[in-house]
Amino acid sequence: MKAAVLFAVGEPLEIAEVNVAAPAAHEVLIRTHAVGVCRSDLHFIDGTYPHALPTIPGHEAAGVVEAIGAEVRTVRPGDHVVTCLSAFCGHCEFCVTGRLSLCISSETRRPKSASPRLHLADGRPIAQMLNLSAYAEQMLVHEHACVAIDRDMPLERAALIGCAVTTGAGAVFNTSRVAPGETVCVVGCGGIGLAAVNAARIAGAGQIVAIDPVPEKRALAERLGATHTVDATEDTAVAQVVEVTRGGVDHAIEAVGRPQSAATTVKVLRRGGTATILGMMPPGEHVALSALDLLSGKKLQGGLMGSNRFPVDIPRLVDFYRRGLLDLDTMVAEEMPLERINHAFDELRRGDVTRSVITFPA
Template sequence: MKAAILFEPRSELRIEDVTVSKPGPHEVLIRTAATGVCRSDLHFVDGAYPHAMPCIPGHEAAGIVEQVGSEVRALRPGDAVITCLSAYCGECEFCVTGRLSLCLGAATRRGKGEPPRLTLTADGSVVNQMLNLSAYAEQMLVHEHACVAINPDMPLDRACVIGCAVTTGAGAVFNAARLTPGETVAVIGCGGIGLAAVNAARIAGAGRIIALDPVPEKRALAEKLGATDSFDPSADGTAGTVIELTRGGVHHAIEAVGRPASGDLAVKLLRRGGTATILGMMPLDHKVGLSAMDLLGSKKLQGALMGDNRFPVDIPRLVDFYMRGMLDLDSIIAERVPLADINHAFDRLRQGDATRSVVVYQ
């Protein structure tokens, strides 16, 4: 198969031939249909987060099952699936207490002494799998607990963005914030994750949804997806305007971009008793905090890895929201490109003026 390989940080991905192993007992071989280009991948490509090299990035994908291992029971060839990096073992403390997204997933990867899932066809050397998936490739070999079957009528070029952006953004609203109808929410950063949070807040019945992004086109798109108000967070006085508009601050602030200033703004916008939820991948040495007065005002700060998802349940529901016209995925996708244009898609992501690029495979 063809795959986009990162051989070293801060370099372009190269399209190479990769050999895929046969599925083990609990593994699934998927023919990739579409892969979203997510900012999380960019953190690894640009060297902000470490990873073993060479590797195939990509973690937001949808496709069709081609083969299943001998012990796989919930999936069969021909199933349409969405993958998720939150591969879960089903046995650890996090899994048995319903916090699947926190599972470290060691049991879902091949162990020492087992053949690798991916190797370079040219010389047989190991290609590391990123985030349990490695989705910038024509095929994926994953553990059965890293994907879920979906409605076969769901368009796969839209389905792929559910695997990360929508699961994370909507999960922040439904699972982490547990937004109550009528509450106010501010979403900071209107990329794929932020726009999904805006859309989910509308579905959840938020009283006021405030979108904050420096790019006018993204603010306009947020309003299309349900934002009642939108502002440029870099403009003077924006925080004060939002606090005045909401009569003391928002009930929920969701940070969806991963910049230190955005985390600080999320805390600043809270009313007494409000909760800030950080979704973005901040610089590894950065800290977001609450002041003594924030604590006295019962303000809360939390992370929500992948939206605190339970993806085997959450993803089919999100697909259903799309099929019923409640979840707008079409507006989130800015362009569809072939695998050969993956570096172009990353360049657009670095510019920060587009929403989601999706790689499609022929």
């Protein structure tokens, strides 16, 4: 099969022939249909986060099950599926207490003594990225890294649910538990931020403020439910949010991955408000609450992958799309073939696009 392989940090991905193993027990072979281009992959490609090489990035995907290994019970050949990087074992402490997105069990990966799931034509093993490696014509994953969805759901849109929407919407529904009438500020209007804006509208938030430096992204946020938008480059951005919400917001969600945007997320909170950080900041960076923030009851939390229970959450998000509540069409900037993957990442580095989607021939 063809795949986009990262051989060296900071270098363009190379389209190469890759061999994929037959499904072992609890494994699922998926014919990839669409993959979203996410900034999280860029962190590994540019070397901000380390990863074993060579590897195939890509983790926001949808496709069709081609084959299954022994003991697979959750999907069968022909099923349309969305993948999710937060593969779970199902019986560790995190899983049995309902925190599936925190599972780090090695059981969802092949043991080191076994042959790899992916290898190059010359026999070199490929390190699977984030349990998926989706920039490829096929994916071989653990059965708890995918979930079957309604076959009437367009797979080009379903792919976005695998990361951007699960993370952004999950931050609203699961991590922050936004209640009807509460105020929300979303810092950053890429795919994750726009999903959070849309979810805040679905949750019935009273005011939804979106902050971003790009006018086109602020316009998209308004289409998805933002009641107010603010230019992030203005010195008065925080003051504008505090003024329009009469004292700050109940929930602020950071969807960029920069220390400055995380600081903004804390500053726009009202007394007792909660800041949720979603973006992948460089390792070693810190986000803090001041002594006065603590005295005023403010809270700071992470929200890994939207605190998802993806076997339940993803089908519900699909249903939201089919009922016209979740607007995935607005989030997609462009669809392109695998051969243009490096162009997609160049666009992402410039920060002007929301979500590009790599599509594969049927």
